[in-house]
Amino acid sequence: MWGRVLSTDFIKIRGKGIWFLVFLGPIGLIAMQALNFGLRYDYLMEAYKEDVWGGLIVNIVIFIPMSLIMGITLLCSLMANVEHQTSSWKQLLALPVSRMTVFSAKFGLGVILLLVSCALLVLGTIALGLGLQLGTDIPYQDIVRFCFLPFIGTLPILALQLWLSLTYSNQAISVSMGITIAIASLFAAKYDEWVPMKWPNMALDGPHQIEAIVASLFVGFTVLLLGMAHFSRKDVA
Template structure:
């Protein structure tokens, strides 16, 4: 039943700007670093002469957490707003599909869209490095994948919370405002304790215990999803 709901959701997001958002985030990050390296090419090439790819990845990684939090917030809000704007919750939930299946379909759609964005970031980063003249044989493929996906897994608690709030509230002011606030706070994640979940996407890249932070993000994300699904299953809808 979940797959039936998911296929319907794929059709609903057409023309809603979600795919534009999925491409905008990673392309924006890559373009920003392209401008950064383009304006300071000689200086940065000398600074990272020992590991040009590592230098590029570190510069990109610094902005990945805010992109994940903000992008996840907007994706969740737009997905939920499809039903809110059309006032179609009652019709949707009257179908012979469980509320849990509806919730899980929205979750899978959100996670897939953010995952596509992370994949585009990895591909775009490699493309930028090649344009800058970095050697193709030195591409650190594992690090290229890790820059998006390890941080993505560590950001799951915030994404799960945003989906819960977006589905539960017809007015998207609260979830969007919270998401923007968390995104801005994440800029200062280096100053926060590593126990604060906002630091986990950055620590999943920077820390020597990166698997620990990604695993913690996955676990906490699942713990947040459970009450979120239960609340959605029992909540009255408009």
């Protein structure tokens, strides 16, 4: 049943601009670094001459957490608006499907879309590096790790944003929250390690990487359960 609901959600998002957003995030990051390296090619090649691929990765990675949070905010809002704008909650929830299944399927949809975006970023990073003639010794493992691990650190934010977006038709609430979190993530280095906004950065590397990943999975799952429980009792029609 969960798979059926998920497949239905994939059909619903056609023509809603969601897939455009999935592609826009990674393409935007790659385009920004293409411009950065294009304008300062000689300087950056000299600055990162010991590890030019590592230099490219570093310049992309610093923008990934904020981009993920903004992407999560917009994706959750757009997915929820598919139901809110058409007033289809009554018909959907009248089906022999539990509200928890509906909620978890939309969470699964969000996870899949964001993983696709991360995969596109991997391909874009490799393509940009080759285009910049950084050599054929491509650090595939590092690129995959740095493009995907921050996503795990954003799972609590994904669960929270989906909760807000689905239960409140006024998307200003969830979007304002997401923008605030995204801006605050720029100063993550100053936060204590228990602050979730720091976890996407901590998940990348460092002495507490494993703790950040485990905490993100645990808190994300907990927020997901709380969101499902609240959604199953709230009138969202």
